[in-house]
Amino acid sequence: MFNFLTGTKYYLIAIIITLINIQILAVWDDMVPYNKNSPRPLTYDDKNFGQWCRNFTINKHVQCPEASPIHWYVCCGPHGTDCCFGLQTHIYIIGGGIIFVILMIALYSLYLQLQISRNLKKTTKIDNLKYYSVKPQNC
Structure with missing residues (x-):
């Protein structure tokens, strides 16, 4: 029994270490070239947080719609410039x-x-339980 618990303990430790080491890889987009004449968002609501899907070899840049807590968009397609829906x-x-x-x-x-x-x-x-009949005793 103890050996089973010891093996289970090491198995759980291995699972926890594996889950900690899983990394979500983020591909950071290149910064948009700064242009003084480009309109800037004035409020937080004006800013579009959609992901950019860029391919510099074919010079195509597409911005995906903004994600939500339930879904997101990932770059897909033959050139990596299409937006594909995915669940969080x-x-x-x-x-x-x-x-x-x-x-x-x-x-x-x-x-x-x-x-x-x-x-x-x-x-x-x-x-x-077994019950035995007992004769009443007079004291």
């Missing part, structure tokens, strides 16, 4: 967790509906 990573994690819980509830419900537990031998201390 935490949506996959939360969705997977919800699907896992629903699956566990469905399996437990199926377990109860098929009454698999009735086939198991139920033993309790009360069933194991």
Whole structure:
């Protein structure tokens, strides 16, 4: 039993180290050339935070729509200048967790509906007790 727990402990430590080492690689776009005459956003709402998909070999630059907490856009296509829709990573994690819980509830419900537990031998201390008749004693 102890060896199993030791192996599990090292397995969990390896998983945690692996998750810590996973890096999200970000490709930083080149700065837009500064032009004094270009209009500047005056407020935070005016600024467009969409990702730029650039290919300098064919001189094509496309700005994707702004992302949200649920989705994002990634550069794709044959030249890497098209915008493709994608879900944020935490949506996959939360969705997977919800699907896992629903699956566990469905399996437990199926377990109860098929009454698999009735086939198991139920033993309790009360069933194991033996009662002997005792004659009443007069003191």
